[in-house]
Amino acid sequence: MRSQDRTGLTAIARAGVGGLTAGAVVLFAALAFSQEAPRLTGADPAMENVQAPPLARPVTDDRRKARNYPEQPPVIPHSIEGYQLTLNTNRCLECHRREFVEASGAPMISVTHFMDRDFQVLADVAPRRYFCLQCHVPQTDARPLVENEFTDMSATTAE
Amino acid sequence: MKRLWSVIREYWEVIRRPSAYFSLGFLTLGGFIFGVIFWGGFNTALELTNTEKFCISCHEMQDNVYQELTRTVHFSNRSGVRATCPDCHVPHEWTHKIARKMQASKEVWGKIFGTINTRQKFLDHRLELAKHEWARLKANDSLECRNCHSTIAMDFTRQSRRAAEIHERYLVSGERTCIDCHKGIAHELPDMTGIEPGWQAPTDIRAAPKDQQTSVDPLMHHSLSAFLESR
Numbered sequence: 001m002r003s004q005d006r007t008g009l010t011a012i013a014r015a016g017v018g019g020l021t022a023g024a025v026v027l028f029a030a031l032a033f034s035q036e037a038p039r040l041t042g043a044d045p046a047m048e049n050v051q052a053p054p055l056a057r058p059v060t061d062d063r064r065k066a067r068n069y070p071e072q073p074p075v076i077p078h079s080i081e082g083y084q085l086t087l088n089t090n091r092c093l094e095c096h097r098r099e100f101v102e103a104s105g106a107p108m109i110s111v112t113h114f115m116d117r118d119f120q121v122l123a124d125v126a127p128r129r130y131f132c133l134q135c136h137v138p139q140t141d142a143r144p145l146v147e148n149e150f151t152d153m154s155a156t157t158a159e
Numbered sequence: 160m161k162r163l164w165s166v167i168r169e170y171w172e173v174i175r176r177p178s179a180y181f182s183l184g185f186l187t188l189g190g191f192i193f194g195v196i197f198w199g200g201f202n203t204a205l206e207l208t209n210t211e212k213f214c215i216s217c218h219e220m221q222d223n224v225y226q227e228l229t230r231t232v233h234f235s236n237r238s239g240v241r242a243t244c245p246d247c248h249v250p251h252e253w254t255h256k257i258a259r260k261m262q263a264s265k266e267v268w269g270k271i272f273g274t275i276n277t278r279q280k281f282l283d284h285r286l287e288l289a290k291h292e293w294a295r296l297k298a299n300d301s302l303e304c305r306n307c308h309s310t311i312a313m314d315f316t317r318q319s320r321r322a323a324e325i326h327e328r329y330l331v332s333g334e335r336t337c338i339d340c341h342k343g344i345a346h347e348l349p350d351m352t353g354i355e356p357g358w359q360a361p362t363d364i365r366a367a368p369k370d371q372q373t374s375v376d377p378l379m380h381h382s383l384s385a386f387l388e389s390r
Binding site: 060062078079081082084086087088089094095099100103104105 | 231232319320321343344347348349350351355356358359
């Protein structure tokens with residue numbers, strides 16, 4: 001029993017050393033990368049108070065944005081402040097549901113939203129598509145933390 | 160019945176006789192002063208029941224609807240105007256206020272017998288309660304909304320294009336009233352299955368034009384007949 005204990009201890013010690021080296025590597029890597037990307041974890045001395053940046057304003061110009069790729073869920077170009085999206089009610093669908101688009105003038109939810117995961121077409125929005133904000137989000141005028149180098153695929157194929 | 164009648168008659172005899180003990184001055188002045196005190200007291204008590212503090216002194220209101228209100232624009236906003244419970248739920252005009260207060264005796268009944276004294280009971284009744292408020296606001300043309308928001312003071316150019324268009328079409332024409340579209344503006348909504356948004360024309364209106372619709376578009380019909388005549 002005793003020898004078993006001893007081997008167990010060495011194993012733990014070995015793991016500890018391994019962990020330390022790994023930690024050190026991560027730390028150095030983090031230090032190296034910290035030069036490129038801004039900190040996302042708050043104050044530098046950890047307990048310092050950081051002044052909160054002003055809240056970004058939502059983009060509500062009501063103009064459809066081109067999608068970056070065909071499967072991209074279109075972004076929401078209008079204010080959704082105070083909209084209720086719960087099990088009881090869905091404010092988005094009050095305009096975007098098939099039955100209501102004629103009166104509201106909003107674009108109808110796409111046909112994919114009527115399919116369940118087995119591609120069975122249902123009469124109404126599929127439960128897995130019910131919570132619109134899972135995919136569709138409003139935009140704000142916030143300055144990006146990191147520069148976006150995304151290139152549209154039609155731009156790359158044109159080259 | 161006969162006994163009741165005789166009792167009433169007895170009282171009537173007492174009331175219609177001139178006073179034998181009190182002077183006319185005492186009776187008129189005293190009546191006036193007591194009248195003022197009674198009326199003042201009545202109105203003060205009524206106003207007391209017309210405060211947010213009174214409303215949320217019941218846990219049913221404090222724990223459910225009030226908590227929801229605190230998360231909405233009617234509670235906290237950029238210009239610092241706040242609507243409290245009575246601003247929306249009690250008519251400001253005297254006669255309607257008294258009528259609403261008399262209705263509210265039913266709510267006292269509900270309070271005493273604990274109709275909604277748990278969260279679950281409240282949620283179970285939510286649709287019914289909401290429907291009462293929607294019907295009330297529909298019937299008085301959203302009077303409590305219009306105590307602050309008037310169509311005439313609305314600058315449509317400051318609204319989003321969508322909002323301005325819809326307001327112009329439905330609000331200005333009087334076709335709809337605020338509550339038709341702005342349900343759940345200050346509280347969470349009940350299960351809204353089957354309750355259509357305000358901009359959707361009611362079913363009876365929607366069904367009517369279909370019968371009158373001709374298969375040929377009038378403009379096309381006109382150009383068709385013009386074409387046939389020219390031949």
